[in-house]
Amino acid sequence: MKRVFSGVQPTGNIHLGNYLGALVQFPELQQDNECLYCIVDEHAITVPQDPKELKKHILDVAALYIAVGIDPKKSIVFVQSEVSAHAELGWILICASNTGELFRMTQFKAKSHGKESVGTGLLTYPALMAADILLYDTDIVPVGNDQKQHIELTRDLAIRVNNKYGKTFVVPDGRFLKAGARIMALDDPTAKMSKSAVNEMSRISLLDEPSKIKKAIMRATTDSEGSVRFDMENKPGISNLMNIYSAFSGKSLEDIEKDYEGHGYGDFKKDLVELTVDGLAPIKAHYEEIRYSDELVRTLHEGAERADAIAQKTMKRVREKFGLGLE
Ligand code: AQP
Numbered sequence: 001m002k003r004v005f006s007g008v009q010p011t012g013n014i015h016l017g018n019y020l021g022a023l024v025q026f027p028e029l030q031q032d033n034e035c036l037y038c039i040v041d042e043h044a045i046t047v048p049q050d051p052k053e054l055k056k057h058i059l060d061v062a063a064l065y066i067a068v069g070i071d072p073k074k075s076i077v078f079v080q081s082e083v084s085a086h087a088e089l090g091w092i093l094i095c096a097s098n099t100g101e102l103f104r105m106t107q108f109k110a111k112s113h114g115k116e117s118v119g120t121g122l123l124t125y126p127a128l129m130a131a132d133i134l135l136y137d138t139d140i141v142p143v144g145n146d147q148k149q150h151i152e153l154t155r156d157l158a159i160r161v162n163n164k165y166g167k168t169f170v171v172p173d174g175r176f177l178k179a180g181a182r183i184m185a186l187d188d189p190t191a192k193m194s195k196s197a198v199n200e201m202s203r204i205s206l207l208d209e210p211s212k213i214k215k216a217i218m219r220a221t222t223d224s225e226g227s228v229r230f231d232m233e234n235k236p237g238i239s240n241l242m243n244i245y246s247a248f249s250g251k252s253l254e255d256i257e258k259d260y261e262g263h264g265y266g267d268f269k270k271d272l273v274e275l276t277v278d279g280l281a282p283i284k285a286h287y288e289e290i291r292y293s294d295e296l297v298r299t300l301h302e303g304a305e306r307a308d309a310i311a312q313k314t315m316k317r318v319r320e321k322f323g324l325g326l327e
Pocket of ligand 1: 017019020181182183184
């Protein structure tokens with residue numbers, strides 16, 4: 001059995017990018033693997049958060065995890081800050097990393113672009129992400145394409161520590177999907193869909209009302225050619241919508257092109273609205289059932305205990321290898 005780890009930041013409503021890039025992979029992996037799905041709240045505070053909102057979003061994400069099909073009896077679902085070893089190993093891996101590689105991270109460059117000063121956590125959080133993964137001897141990390149560079153860094157750090165101190169960490173692999181690996185913003189298909197984008201119409205959140213979903217898709221930026229054809233470079237808008245269509249329908253991009261030959265964007269977008277609304281409806285219904293239940297908090301406490309038991313074993317090994325603490 002392989003070990004799987006992934007996490008989502010509780011920084012706002014989970015959107016189609018998070019879902020189709022990462023979350024959609026979670027339930028299928030729990031059939032044959034030992035999975036840990038984490039709500040990474042310590043990552044969220046790399047940028048300012050309202051404490052009350054953050055607490056609310058932690059439970060929102062936890063409920064969405066279960067609503068998309070994660071079974072807490074099979075998988076370990078927990079909140080990062082409930083297992084203190086994340087912060088501890090995070091610090092150790094900050095010390096194992098160097099500033100050059102952290103400054104090179106494109107997410108850091110994007111989030112700090114044009115700002116005179118940003119929080120240090122924004123620079124060092126990839127080392128914390130590496131800790132999240134390495135803490136559990138993870139084999140597979142299901143994530144969106146935007147995390148590729150961070151997974152590479154995690155691998156580099158694991159290999160570096162193993163070379164210096166002897167076998168300490170398992171070197172993990174990223175798992176990226178074809179259709180949803182990178183969902184772009186609906187108003188600007190050159191930028192990735194993101195929770196923190198100012199324009200609400202740039203994204204579809206999993207809990208959005210059908211009317212909002214319709215508005216966002218019908219307004220989505222396309223091009224003037226009018227033919228439903230996949231060409232990410234020259235037709236990024238329609239290609240992005242085709243990716244979403246493909247992920248929800250299971251159809252290949254070639255089949256979608258054939259189906260819409262001779263049709264304009266209007267017909268395609270109307271069908272995409274229907275597919276998206278129908279695809280998200282059961283998730284939303286399940287979410288409403290569990291979000292305010294006592295069961296949810298119990299699940300998270302239990303998950304943290306199970307995660308902590310694994311983490312403590314790794315930390316014992318790490319402390320010993322690094323020479324930390326008393327003999
Ligand atoms: N646009 C995307 N397409 C495909 N996958 C995506 N992911 C995020 N955006 C896309 C994947 O979702 C998982 C959880 O991401 P996260 O919330 O932990 O962090 P993020 O990548 O920073 O997400 P956002 O929405 O862009 O948040 P903000 O705006 O707060 O920074 C990851 O597996 C990620 O790859």
